[in-house]
Structures are given as C-alpha cells and as structure tokens.
Amino acid sequence: MDFNLTEERQMLQDGLRRYLADATDHDKIAATTDGPTGLDTPLWDALTEMGLPGAMFTEDQGGFGGAGFDIMVVAEELGRAGLPTPLIDSALLSGTVIAQTRPDLVEDLVAGRILGFAHAEAGARYDLSHVTTRAERTADGWRITGTKSLVQFALAADGFVVSARTSGDVTSQDGISLFLVPGDQVTLRDYPLNGGGRAAEMTIDATLPENALLGEAGTAYTLLDTAHARATAAQCAEALGLMETIKTLTVEYLQQRKQFGQPIGKFQALQHRMADVLIEIEQARSSVINLCGNLDQPERDLHVSATKNLIGRAARLVVEESIQMHGGIGMTQEYALGHFAKRLSMIDHRFGDVDHHLERFIRLSMARAA
Amino acid sequence: MDLGYTDEQKAFRDEVRAFLNDKLPKRLSDKVAGGKRLTKEDYEDWHAILNDRGWLGVNWPKEHGGTGWDAVQRHIFEEETTKAHAPRIVPFGLAMLGPVLMAFGSDAQKAHYLPRILNGDDWWCQGYSEPGAGSDLANVQTMAVRDGDDYIVNGQKTWTTLGQHANWIFCLVRTSKEGKRQEGISFLLIDMNTPGIEVRPIVLIDGEPEVNEVWFKDVRVPVGNLVGEENKGWTYAKYLLTHERTNIAGVGFARAGLSALKRIAGGQMEHGKPLIENPFFAAKVAQVEIDLMAMATTNLRTISAAAEGQAPGAESSMLKVKGTIIRQEINALTKQAVGPFAAPFISEALDEGSNVEPVGPDAAMPATQAYFNNRKLSIYGGSNEVQRAIISKTILEL
Numbered sequence: 196m197d198f199n200l201t202e203e204r205q206m207l208q209d210g211l212r213r214y215l216a217d218a219t220d221h222d223k224i225a226a227t228t229d230g231p232t233g234l235d236t237p238l239w240d241a242l243t244e245m246g247l248p249g250a251m252f253t254e255d256q257g258g259f260g261g262a263g264f265d266i267m268v269v270a271e272e273l274g275r276a277g278l279p280t281p282l283i284d285s286a287l288l289s290g291t292v293i294a295q296t297r298p299d300l301v302e303d304l305v306a307g308r309i310l311g312f313a314h315a316e317a318g319a320r321y322d323l324s325h326v327t328t329r330a331e332r333t334a335d336g337w338r339i340t341g342t343k344s345l346v347q348f349a350l351a352a353d354g355f356v357v358s359a360r361t362s363g364d365v366t367s368q369d370g371i372s373l374f375l376v377p378g379d380q381v382t383l384r385d386y387p388l389n390g391g392g393r394a395a396e397m398t399i400d401a402t403l404p405e406n407a408l409l410g411e412a413g414t415a416y417t418l419l420d421t422a423h424a425r426a427t428a429a430q431c432a433e434a435l436g437l438m439e440t441i442k443t444l445t446v447e448y449l450q451q452r453k454q455f456g457q458p459i460g461k462f463q464a465l466q467h468r469m470a471d472v473l474i475e476i477e478q479a480r481s482s483v484i485n486l487c488g489n490l491d492q493p494e495r496d497l498h499v500s501a502t503k504n505l506i507g508r509a510a511r512l513v514v515e516e517s518i519q520m521h522g523g524i525g526m527t528q529e530y531a532l533g534h535f536a537k538r539l540s541m542i543d544h545r546f547g548d549v550d551h552h553l554e555r556f557i558r559l560s561m562a563r564a565a
Numbered sequence: 566m567d568l569g570y571t572d573e574q575k576a577f578r579d580e581v582r583a584f585l586n587d588k589l590p591k592r593l594s595d596k597v598a599g600g601k602r603l604t605k606e607d608y609e610d611w612h613a614i615l616n617d618r619g620w621l622g623v624n625w626p627k628e629h630g631g632t633g634w635d636a637v638q639r640h641i642f643e644e645e646t647t648k649a650h651a652p653r654i655v656p657f658g659l660a661m662l663g664p665v666l667m668a669f670g671s672d673a674q675k676a677h678y679l680p681r682i683l684n685g686d687d688w689w690c691q692g693y694s695e696p697g698a699g700s701d702l703a704n705v706q707t708m709a710v711r712d713g714d715d716y717i718v719n720g721q722k723t724w725t726t727l728g729q730h731a732n733w734i735f736c737l738v739r740t741s742k743e744g745k746r747q748e749g750i751s752f753l754l755i756d757m758n759t760p761g762i763e764v765r766p767i768v769l770i771d772g773e774p775e776v777n778e779v780w781f782k783d784v785r786v787p788v789g790n791l792v793g794e795e796n797k798g799w800t801y802a803k804y805l806l807t808h809e810r811t812n813i814a815g816v817g818f819a820r821a822g823l824s825a826l827k828r829i830a831g832g833q834m835e836h837g838k839p840l841i842e843n844p845f846f847a848a849k850v851a852q853v854e855i856d857l858m859a860m861a862t863t864n865l866r867t868i869s870a871a872a873e874g875q876a877p878g879a880e881s882s883m884l885k886v887k888g889t890i891i892r893q894e895i896n897a898l899t900k901q902a903v904g905p906f907a908a909p910f911i912s913e914a915l916d917e918g919s920n921v922e923p924v925g926p927d928a929a930m931p932a933t934q935a936y937f938n939n940r941k942l943s944i945y946g947g948s949n950e951v952q953r954a955i956i957s958k959t960i961l962e963l
C-alpha cells in the first residue's frame with residue numbers, strides 16, 4: 196500500500212498548482228465566462244503545453260498517463276483554481292471515445308484541439324441511455340437530426356462527438372451510435388453557466404460521410420459508460436480541489452474576521468462545524484482515491500456511484516457551511532468564495548446527482564452481494 | 566385546545582382571498598411565481614393597492630392608519646398573500662421604522678413620516694450593519710458629531726438592502742465613545758439626497774445587486790432627525806429587531822415554496838416517471854413537509870401567546886432557526902429537482918418582457934438563484950448562530 200504520488204505525477208501537480216495560482220483567479224474566470232466562447236484560449240494553450248490533455252491518455256494511445264490517478268491529480272488542481280476547462284468534455288468524454296474509435300485523432304486532442312461532447316438531451320435527466328437524436332443511413336453516409344443540451348465549451352470546439360440512435364426506443368441501451376460531426380454542421384445557442392464556463396443547446400441537421408460513424412453502429416453504450424466513468428472521476432476530483440480552496444478561504448476568514456473583540460474562529464460553535472467540514476473533505480479525498488484506483492477495475496461502477504454520492508453530500512455541506520461562516524461577505528460576487536461555492540454546487544447537476552447514484556449504488560452493491 | 570380558526574378568522578381569511586382574487590394584478594403574481602425580477606415600481610404598485618384597501622400597515626394600529634389586526638389575522642394575511650404569489654411588503658418603512666417611530670418618535674416625526682410611508686412617498690432602507698459591526702452590532706463606528714443644529718455624520722454602512730431605491734435611511738450612529746458601547750449609539754433618520762452620501766451596489770452570488778454600501782462623508786443631518794434621546798438608540802434598535810423578527814418563521818413562504826417544489830418535481834420526468842414518484846426524492850420532500858406541518862403549529866403557538874399579550878421573546882429565535890432551515894431545504898430540493906438545467910444562468914431571461922428564452926424548464930434558473938440567494942436567511946436579521954446563543958442563554962439559561 197502506498198498513498199504517495201509517483202514522481203511524475205507529483206511534478207505535474209506542483210507545476211500546475213504553481214502555474215494556476217498566478218495565471219487565473221475568480222475575476223478572470225468571470226470575465227472569460229462573459230466572453231464569446233467561455234474559453235481563455237491562451238490559458239488553455241499553456242495548460243496543453245504543460246501536458247494537461249496528454250495526461251488523460253496512455254502512452255499506447257499517444258499520451259503520457261491515462262490512469263485514474265493522472266485524472267485525479269490534474270482535475271484536483273483545476274478545482275483548486277476554480278477553473279472551467281474543456282478537459283472533461285474534450286479529453287475525457289470525447290477523448291475516451293476517440294482513443295477507442297479514431298486513434299489517429301488522439302494526437303490532435305493531446306495538442307489541445309477541442310472536440311465537444313454532445314450526448315445529453317433535454318428529457319434525459321441523468322439517464323445515460325436516453326437518446327432521441329436520430330441517425331439514418333443514406334446512400335453514401337448518414338443523416339443526423341435532433342437536439343442536444345448543455346454541450347459545454349461548444350463555441351470553443353471545432354467538432355463534436357455526437358450520440359444518435361440508429362435503432363431501439365428512446366431509452367434502450369442498444370441502438371446508440373456515435374458520430375464525429377464538424378462544428379459547421381450544427382446550430383448553437385450558447386449561454387453562461389453558474390460557476391463559470393459556457394454551454395450550448397445544439398440543433399443538428401447534418402449530412403455526413405460514411406466514416407463519420409465512430410466504432411460500430413448501435414453498440415456505443417458501453418463506451419459511453421466508460422467515458423462517463425472517467426469524466427465523473429475527473430469531476431469528483433475537481434470537486435475535491437474546490438473544497439480544498441473553500442476550506443482554506445474559510446479557515447483564513449475565521450482567523451482574521453473579528454466580532455465581539457475576537458476572531459470568530461475562537462467561537463466553539465464555529466470551530467466544531469469547521470472541524471466537521473474538514474472531516475467530510477478528508478472523506479471526500481479518500482472516496483476519490485477509491486474511485487481513481489478502481490477506474491480500470493471490475494468494480495468501477497460501484498465506486499463511481501459511491502464517490503459521486505459522497506461528493507454530492509460533502510459538497511452541499513461545504514458550500515452551505517462556508518457561506519454561513521463567512522456571513523454577508525460569503526454572499527457576494529466580488530469575494531472569491533462565491534465563485535468556488537457555485538462551481539462546487541453545480542457538481543451535483545451533471546453525471547447524476549446524489550439520489551441517482553445512491554439508487555445505482557444500491558443496485559450494484561446488492562448484485563455484488565448476490 | 567382547538568387547532569382550527571374561529572368562524573370570525575375564517576371569514577377574515579375569505580375576505581383576504583376575495584381581495585387578492587380581485588386586486589392582485591396577474592402581471593405581478595406571474596412575476597413572483599415565475600421568479601422574475603421585481604422592479605421598484607412593482608413593489609410600489611402593490612403597496613399602493615394594499616394602501617387603498619387600508620391593508621398596507623399590517624402591523625400598525627388603526628390610529629396611525631394601520632389595520633389594527635391581531636397576530637393571528639396578520640398570520641392569515643401573510644399566508645394568503647404568499648400563497649397568491651403577491652410581492653412581499655418591503656419591510657424597512659412598514660415593519661421596521663414605523664413601529665419604532667410610534668413607540669419612540671416625537672409627535673412631529675409621527676405626523677410627518679408615518680403617512681409618507683403608507684403613501685409611498687418615501688422608500689426607507691436599514692442602516693444598521695457596518696463592515697466591523699455584523700453580529701456584533703454594538704460595534705457601530707459611524708460617527709455623528711453635534712455641530713450647532715446639525716449632526717455631522719462620517720462613516721460607512723453596508724449590506725443595505727435595496728438602498729438603491731431608497732430616499733431615506735435610518736441609521737445607528739455613534740454619538741458617544743464613553744462608557745459601554747451600547748450606551749453611545751443613537752438612532753438617526755437621514756435623507757439620502759443630502760450631499761456627502763454615496764451608494765455603491767454590491768452584487769450577490771445570484772448576480773443581483775440586492776444590497777449596497779452607503780458611505781457618509783461630512784453629511785449634515787438636522788438634530789430634529791434624531792429619534793428619541795441621544796445615546797438611547799440601542800434600545801430602539803433592539804425594539805426594531807423584535808419587530809423584524811415577527812413573521813420570521815416564514816411559514817407562508819415555506820408553504821408556497823413546498824407547493825412549487827411539488828409542482829416542479831411532478832413535471833420533471835425520470836425513467837419515464839415524474840421525479841416526485843422517485844422514493845428517494847419523495848422521502849426528502851415528505852420529511853420537509855412533516856417538519857413544516859409541525860413548524861406551522863410551533864409558529865401559531867408562539868403567535869397566540871403573543872396575541873394574549875405575551876411578547877414573543879426568545880421563542881422567535883426558535884422560529885427563525887427552524888423556519889430558515891426548512892425554507893433552505895425546500896430551496897435545495899427545488900434546485901435538485903430541476904436537474905442538469907440548474908446550471909445555465911441567463912440573467913436577461915429574468916426581466917419582464919424579455920424575449921430571451923430560458924434554457925430547460927422555466928423553473929430551473931429561478932430555482933438555482935433562490936437556493937443561493939436564500940443562504941441569506943440564516944445570516945441576516947441575527948444569524949442562526951446568534952439565535953442559538955439567545956436560545957441557550959435566555960430559554961435554557963446556560
């Protein structure tokens with residue numbers, strides 16, 4: 196048993212932490228979110244240079260990482276900085292699909308190319324197999340029609356991995372196919388997100404060549420599931436980083452803010468609550484470690500659901516307690532906490548919320564017992 | 566023991582309902598129900614409608630143009646207006662300053678200010694908190710120094726809710742640095758149009774400029790604007806806070822929030838079924854509903870004790886703590902209910918008449934906004950920690 200990072204990962208972590216501490220802050224993130232694409236391109240380029248997307252792929256695939264703990268190290272640092280990036284969508288969701296089906300394109304992703312991931316739909320909630328977008332064979336390729344929701348960094352992407360149904364009914368796991376769709380074949384309505392970054396509603400009416408199909412027709416569900424497991428691990432690690440920053444901000448505030456002639460951190464009522472926050476963050480860290488260590492193991496899905504549920508609960512506690520212990524200042528847009536708290540609070544609204552994963556955990560855990 | 570309303574109270578409830586049915590503009594109730602942004606004029610319109618009926622001074626006695634209602638009638642009124650999605654009554658003039666002036670103001674002040682509050686001539690804001698005086702309110706540092714017939718005021722107030730709409734502010738100012746801190750505070754009325762006052766907006770995490778900083782630089786305030794006696798302001802300030810805490814349980818808001826939650830969760834489909842039928846989610850909704858049912862009775866118990874002449878003292882702290890926990894839980898569940906669409910934030914879509922469409926269900930963006938905004942419930946009006954301290958000291962005598 197060894198809970199230390201390898202030397203490479205330690206270097207990546209240190210480098211990212213140092214760089215991001217200087218390169219960004221919540222004001223810059225807010226300005227980028229209000230900007231045209233939601234992406235700070237020079238920053239993304241610099242992070243690419245540091246090996247961010249590359250660390251999401253194995254050496255065989257053309258990267259230099261790809262394991263659960265590579266994901267953890269990188270995503271936690273992005274969380275600490277509160278920085279929205281296309282890492283999850285491009286390198287992990289689209290990236291997992293691309294590595295399996297179009298290995299020739301991994302190189303581009305490692306070099307920072309952004310491929311958006313257009314899978315979620317308005318009626319799907321957190322149901323991974325819910326796909327109404329249709330793909331029909333034509334004489335020389337495919338015609339895809341439908342609408343996708345909440346496609347992150349859509350305006351920064353030059354193409355998309357799009358899921359579409361080639362057979363089966365709306366929620367059937369069979370019959371889902373994936374396609375590579377150029378950016379100019381879709382219409383976007385884009386908008387800012389709580390906690391930073393932008394996303395878009397996407398209307399697709401595309402005529403595509405035969406080779407737009409990624410993998411085999413109708414069998415994409417398993418690959419989608421793997422991509423989402425990896426993305427969820429990244430998102431949970433990001434949540435952990437967000438929690439760490441919130442903890443630091445709150446502890447500093449408890450030490451520095453004086454009321455009744457003493458630092459409010461001297462009030463036992465707050466000390467005990469901050470201690471509980473710390474305990475839950477340590478639990479969150481262990482849970483993320485459990486998940487990242489099991490990402491390529493048979494019990495992956497059990498851990499995905501365990502961790503996503505725990506992170507959702509811990510996140511709510513951390514968000515609410517940190518704002519409360521700050522008093523009025525914690526409610527303002529100007530102070531950094533607000534950004535981190537909002538971003539952390541949104542984690543439960545993607546890839547399944549606490550209840551979704553509790554239900555799934557029960558199912559998987561009972562199956563394991565049986 | 567009788568849990569029902571008397572016939573008289575029922576008749577009163579019907580009268581309130583009929584009035585709301587008749588007079589509450591759909592334009593306003595649609596905005597409130599839809600979580601849209603309310604303008605200054607929206608509040609003023611609603612105040613004027615209530616004032617026409619003689620129902621604006623909800624907790625004012627008849628002699629000052631108020632309703633003269635007892636605590637149960639006020640409760641019924643609050644419950645019916647929130648259920649009908651009426652805008653809230655802006656509390657600063659009506660619920661806060663009014664009672665202070667009635668109790669401690671001069672006859673001239675009462676005659677001048679009270680009718681102006683009812684008629685909507687003045688919009689008041691509350692200048693209590695300062696950067697260094699939050700929970701520790703007695704620490705106010707804004708100075709008022711006597712100079713002939715004026716005070717000269719210097720300092721800064723903060724968190725001033727809707728100060729951008731206000732033309733008057735009531736302030737706690739320091740008039741003495743001698744003795745106990747509480748004994749050097751005065752209660753001063755300040756015209757916001759006086760030279761030397763600057764109002765700077767503070768944007769909250771939900772993106773709304775709901776509060777402000779108010780800066781005072783050599784602001785001349787006539788001595789006649791002092792309420793009561795110099796250096797007695799702390800007594801008046803605390804009197805005001807007990808009034809601020811009437812209705813603190815927010816049962817009406819919680820009920821309105823709960824029914825919205827059920828409606829929203831009934832419309833969100835999950836695996837082909839409404840979310841409200843998911844046992845995990847339904848259990849949480851049921852728990853908060855159970856809490857609210859008990860809370861409503863805790864509230865009525867406190868209210869009826871008050872109606873019989875007992876002042877709700879530390880009990881109102883209990884109502885505040887539990888009431889805000891319940892409302893915040895309802896907000897959290899509503900945000901959970903809207904699912905992935907809690908994330909988009911399109912500010913323009915909250916404006917009346919905006920042609921910018923929201924993304925996802927209409928309820929989504931207001932749900933997230935309300936969740937973040939209502940974190941304030943447990944912070945302001947005496948934080949929940951401060952309320953717990955009051956309970957343990959006053960009720961438990963620990």
Ligand SMILES: Cc1cc2nc3c(=O)[nH]c(=O)nc-3n(C[C@H](O)[C@H](O)[C@H](O)COP(=O)(O)OP(=O)(O)OC[C@H]3O[C@@H](n4cnc5c(N)ncnc54)[C@H](O)[C@@H]3O)c2cc1C
Nearest residue numbers: 462519520522523691693694699700724726941945948950
């Ligand atoms: C949206 C909003 C609107 C507001 N509107 C107004 C307004 O119109 N006018 C106005 O005057 N004020 C207003 N306020 C200010 C409000 O009353 C203060 O925020 C509140 O009194 C808390 O003070 P603070 O923010 O300085 O926090 P602090 O007092 O610094 O408290 C920080 C944390 O420490 C805790 N704490 C403090 N002392 C103790 C203790 N002894 N024991 C245990 N815990 C303690 C608090 O509970 C809180 O969790 C508003 C605030 C908000 C958020």
